Amino acid sequence: MALSSVSTPSGGQIVRINHHPLPAGSINCQYTLSSFHYGTAGGRKIYLQAGLHADEVPGVLVLHHLRAMLEQAEAEGKLRAEIVVVPIANPIGLSQTFMHDQLGRFDFATGANFNRHYPDLAERLLPLVRSTLTNDAAHNQRVIRAAMAQLLDAEKMNTPLEAMRVALMRLAHDAEIVIDLHCDFESVLHIYTAADYQEQAEKLGRYMEAEVILVADVLGGACFDEMLFKPWLYLQKQLGHQFPIPPSCFATTIELRGETDVSHQYALKDAHAIYHFLCSQGAILQEAPSLPSAKCKPTPTPGSATIYAPEAGVLVFFGKPGDRVKQGDVVCEIINPISGAVQRIVSPVDGVMYTHRNLRYATRGMELAKVAGAVAIRSGDLLGA
Incomplete structure (x- = not known):
């Protein structure tokens, strides 16, 4: 159950903040996810998160700067979608320090990678939606998203980690764009995406000045972004010959260079790039700058x-x-x-x-x-x- 609060930034615009307590794994030990909501709910939706691998910090700073931009855009009445930001997507991993080293990729309690084993809804959706789909693509989107929510509400949550996975997917399942911010060891900026969303990924990559864009419909491991775009690809394959089921969730992972590439210079540059991409997608009523030249071709x-x-x-x-x-x-x-x-x-x-x-x-x-x-x-x- 989410607990709501409101915040009034310096611009005077109210930002809705939801706090999502996770079940306590031990007595008096409880973690909470916090989501920041800009714009009006009930229409188009964009979702962004950082720190799912909790020792990967660059994206956390990027979202700090992006939130200020979104607050300004909302104050000026420019938002044309609800934009949900989760700047700390993994409070469990963020607390994990061993011998002075922060270790946020694997859960100490289970050994599981925090970006694996998310609920795979694809096959379970088929019997739920088959009889209610029509020739109206927008109707079918609503039906599929409602069925996803139904399955997530029924998902087992035996551990805090399982509850966190479900909470994150519940926040993101009905978004048309999902951006998951990560980083690598020592790295250039690169992007993971599915083939059906390659055009959007290339546009995002040009704004981000990505040096590599990696494309695959099946990644393995049931990572967060794949479990959000997979249901649409699966249902389109199974039922697309009968009903219009458009690709409806551009879920992508951006690897923001290396672990130590944490600076205001990089973060502001990346936040502006994401903001401009959202403008180009019509989520923000503001003319996007001209696309920079591509630095790579997808592979x-x-x-x-x-x-x-x-x-x-x-x-x-x-x-x-x-x-x-x-x-x-x-x-x-x-x-x-x-x-x-x-x-x-x-x-x-x-x-x-x-x-x-x-x-x-x-x-x-x-x-x-x-x-x-x-x-x-x-x-x-x-x-x-």
């Missing part, structure tokens, strides 16, 4: 090659994220300081090395870097741990 997520450490040792990278590499180019060296052995690690594909590890000592089997190639080379779970 398949299955074409992303992960490079692993074959041995342990000191890790020395030869390039930086954003570099273009050819198959066989040396990406890094692993040096054994005992034997003196030096092992050169090469790229398995042509493409952009868009992220690499922020540690400089590699253990055997550790992920070292990722290269976005143009040809699919993988299947199954594309995201890993």
Whole structure:
């Protein structure tokens, strides 16, 4: 159950704040999600969140600056959609510190990745909506979103983490645009999206100056954004020959460079880019700036090659994220300081090395870097741990 409050920013416009208490995992230990609501509910809806992996902070600062822009837009009567902002999407992970290190990717209690195992509603929706769909696409959108809410309300929530997953999906399930802000170890800005939404992703990518856009309809692991766009793709495939079911949830993940790329300069730039994208989508009544030139062409997520450490040792990278590499180019060296052995690690594909590890000592089997190639080379779970 959400608890509501209101806030009056300096501009005098009232912002609705909902607090969503999660069930206590232990006595007197309870976490709360807070959502900020701009514009009028009941029509178009946009949803943005940050910090789902709680030690990934760049997006939290971006939403801090974006909220000020949204407050101003609302005060000027420019909003044409409800815009929901959750600046801290994972209070559980935010509290996790071990030996002075913040660890917000995996739940201490269960070991689960905070961005995996979200409720998969796709197949369960089919019997709920089949008999009530018509030739009216807008009606079908309403029916499907109502059925999603019904399933989420009935979802089991045995742990605080399960309750948090459901609460986040409940906030986002009826949004036409969902933006989940993350970051990587050391990285250039890159975006994950589904093929049906590639056009919107390319426009977003141009505003964000993304250097890589990764496209796949199936990612694996039941991550947050996939579980929001998957129902529409599934129902369109199953029933689209009978009823109009348009793609109705552009859910995307933006990786905002690296973990330490937290600055007002970056955050303001990214907040303005997201704001301009929302203007271009008609959610804000303001002319969007001309689209910047694209910095990349989309590539398949299955074409992303992960490079692993074959041995342990000191890790020395030869390039930086954003570099273009050819198959066989040396990406890094692993040096054994005992034997003196030096092992050169090469790229398995042509493409952009868009992220690499922020540690400089590699253990055997550790992920070292990722290269976005143009040809699919993988299947199954594309995201890993």
